[in-house]
Amino acid sequence: MLLSSEVQSASNIDAPTRYLELPNQRYAYRRFGSGAGLPLLCLQHFTGTLDNWDPAVTDPLATDREVVLFDNAGVGRSSGTVPNTVAGMAQHAFAFLDGLGIGTCDVLGYSLGGMVAQQMAQERSGIFRRMMLVATAPRGGEDVMHLEKPSLARYIEDPSLQGYARLRKIFFAATETSQAAGQAFIDRLAQRKEDRDPPAGPDVAAAQMAAFREWDQFTGQRFANLANIRGPVLVVNGAHDEMIPVVNSYWLSENLPNAVLLIYPDAGHGALFQFHESFTRQAAAFLASDSPLAPY
Amino acid sequence: MLLSSEVQSASNIDAPTRYLELPNQRYAYRRFGSGAGLPLLCLQHFTGTLDNWDPAVTDPLATDREVVLFDNAGVGRSSGTVPNTVAGMAQHAFAFLDGLGIGTCDVLGYSLGGMVAQQMAQERSGIFRRMMLVATAPRGGEDVMHLEKPSLARYIEDPSLQGYARLRKIFFAATETSQAAGQAFIDRLAQRKEDRDPPAGPDVAAAQMAAFREWDQFTGQRFANLANIRGPVLVVNGAHDEMIPVVNSYWLSENLPNAVLLIYPDAGHGALFQFHESFTRQAAAFLASDSPLAPY
Numbered sequence: 001m002l003l004s005s006e007v008q009s010a011s012n013i014d015a016p017t018r019y020l021e022l023p024n025q026r027y028a029y030r031r032f033g034s035g036a037g038l039p040l041l042c043l044q045h046f047t048g049t050l051d052n053w054d055p056a057v058t059d060p061l062a063t064d065r066e067v068v069l070f071d072n073a074g075v076g077r078s079s080g081t082v083p084n085t086v087a088g089m090a091q092h093a094f095a096f097l098d099g100l101g102i103g104t105c106d107v108l109g110y111s112l113g114g115m116v117a118q119q120m121a122q123e124r125s126g127i128f129r130r131m132m133l134v135a136t137a138p139r140g141g142e143d144v145m146h147l148e149k150p151s152l153a154r155y156i157e158d159p160s161l162q163g164y165a166r167l168r169k170i171f172f173a174a175t176e177t178s179q180a181a182g183q184a185f186i187d188r189l190a191q192r193k194e195d196r197d198p199p200a201g202p203d204v205a206a207a208q209m210a211a212f213r214e215w216d217q218f219t220g221q222r223f224a225n226l227a228n229i230r231g232p233v234l235v236v237n238g239a240h241d242e243m244i245p246v247v248n249s250y251w252l253s254e255n256l257p258n259a260v261l262l263i264y265p266d267a268g269h270g271a272l273f274q275f276h277e278s279f280t281r282q283a284a285a286f287l288a289s290d291s292p293l294a295p296y
Numbered sequence: 297m298l299l300s301s302e303v304q305s306a307s308n309i310d311a312p313t314r315y316l317e318l319p320n321q322r323y324a325y326r327r328f329g330s331g332a333g334l335p336l337l338c339l340q341h342f343t344g345t346l347d348n349w350d351p352a353v354t355d356p357l358a359t360d361r362e363v364v365l366f367d368n369a370g371v372g373r374s375s376g377t378v379p380n381t382v383a384g385m386a387q388h389a390f391a392f393l394d395g396l397g398i399g400t401c402d403v404l405g406y407s408l409g410g411m412v413a414q415q416m417a418q419e420r421s422g423i424f425r426r427m428m429l430v431a432t433a434p435r436g437g438e439d440v441m442h443l444e445k446p447s448l449a450r451y452i453e454d455p456s457l458q459g460y461a462r463l464r465k466i467f468f469a470a471t472e473t474s475q476a477a478g479q480a481f482i483d484r485l486a487q488r489k490e491d492r493d494p495p496a497g498p499d500v501a502a503a504q505m506a507a508f509r510e511w512d513q514f515t516g517q518r519f520a521n522l523a524n525i526r527g528p529v530l531v532v533n534g535a536h537d538e539m540i541p542v543v544n545s546y547w548l549s550e551n552l553p554n555a556v557l558l559i560y561p562d563a564g565h566g567a568l569f570q571f572h573e574s575f576t577r578q579a580a581a582f583l584a585s586d587s588p589l590a591p592y
Contacts, residue, residue: 253561256561257562258561258562261535261557281581293571
């Protein structure tokens with residue numbers, strides 16, 4: 001039985017999916033938790049839906065603030081087509097926040113979502129108070145989401161790996177400990193039984209992949225545009241991320257004027273899920289700070 | 297008036313200097329603070345003495361444990377000559393710990409001291425429970441302490457800059473905010489008025505510089521020896537360290553199997569002093585963890 005939308009659960013295991021209906025667009029979202037903090041907008045990874053947010057990450061953060069999960073256009077149960085640029089996705093995220101009446105919030109931008117968050121911060125400097133950019137890359141980054149390279153293709157092209165089993169291989173490092181953490185992550189995602197999004201199909205993947213390729217392009221001095229993002233940022237990654245290698249996080253750290261860098265060992269793209277206790281503790285401390293400076 | 301050695305101050309502003317007398321060696325040290333934690337051995341930077349430890353870093357850490365500051369051989373008021381290898385310095389640090397009867401402790405190895413800490417961990421795997429390696433480099437690192445390069449030589453060779461004024465230029469980033477933090481650091485160091493070490497002379501600098509050049513050398517696969525250090529490590533640096541560039545911290549993070557990396561913005565070699573509130577909070581959380589894993 002689905003929860004009534006009046007009963008707000010503070011867990012992504014059973015928080016009801018809601019819908020924001022705009023004249024030309026419907027956005028599926030979940031919004032749960034409460035507290036003194038600003039809402040935390042969570043922007044999702046390549047092909048990810050509301051159901052790819054690990055409750056071990058979202059729920060602890062929902063104890064001090066509202067956590068807002070969001071399907072961008074064409075993803076999950078949101079209407080429309082997936083934009084083939086990050087800027088197009090940012091426009092939808094603005095429309096969503098505007099529709100909810102959220103003028104300023106915090107953000108957790110994960111992978112593709114971290115690019116959308118950067119784009120939004122470039123376009124509206126006051127949109128985010130504090131930003132967390134996890135396993136992502138600046139515009140003009142390196143080796144971003146090249147699923148055709150051998151280290152990833154061996155899993156992508158393996159017909160014996162489907163769905164979550166493939167996710168475990170590509171999101172976690174090739175060690176026993178990281179793969180075990182990946183299995184625990186998958187088990188947590190599977191805790192949500194009802195009111196689930198449909199998985200993303202090939203059209204979603206193709207448009208998002210086009211957005212990555214467009215994000216590779218830059219003009220002028222590489223990474224110079226990061227100087228425009230002056231608010232506090234926490235950059236997080238796993239040291240052994242094959243999907244968006246850690247060098248991209250180094251560049252964010254070196255070129256954002258006000259960013260702390262936090263890198264986890266024995267972990268890949270899913271470091272925040274593997275070390276969810278540490279990540280949520282660090283994220284909560286970062287978000288709790290009122291300082292204009294990133295260090296916390 | 298000096299404090300009596302019976303009165304233990306929990307601040308490096310006035311903790312008395314003590315002496316460990318061994319048959320062939322005298323070591324000057326300070327030991328202050330108390331609590332449930334293991335003692336924290338602090339290993340100092342190039343030409344640094346007991347008086348170069350910022351009370352804003354040592355004192356908050358001394359609220360939960362003993363902090364042990366130590367002049368290696370030939371430095372400050374320790375007898376003997378400065379070894380010209382990191383391994384030689386590690387031998388003295390072992391003799392010091394053995395002399396105090398400390399079999400296992402935590403360590404804060406800063407710059408040169410971080411190399412000594414790595415060497416010690418390689419030689420005695422049980423010596424450190426948790427290690428913090430700040431603004432340092434692995435054996436075989438890159439661009440380590442090249443004071444002759446233009447970005448540093450302009451300060452080293454400027455006769456108008458002496459002592460602390462020079463330290464501020466080379467330990468802090470070339471921004472107004474970082475230089476202001478550098479001045480605050482210097483002001484804190486100057487709070488200690490009596491019972492001070494003599495500053496290190498050119499012989500100390502020459503031997504320590506020889507140790508850096510020896511530490512540049514490596515055999516076999518670069519950084520492969522870091523796999524031997526399996527205990528939890530926190531690697532910390534400033535994103536704009538000119539003395540031991542941040543790439544060396546990246547290599548530590550990527551090659552140590554169990555290390556969290558924490559990088560501060562708008563900061564150089566002295567990031568831990570510039571962001572002493574954040575650093576001591578993070579360090580205390582790291583040291584408080586009993587996990588076999590580094591994330592905290």
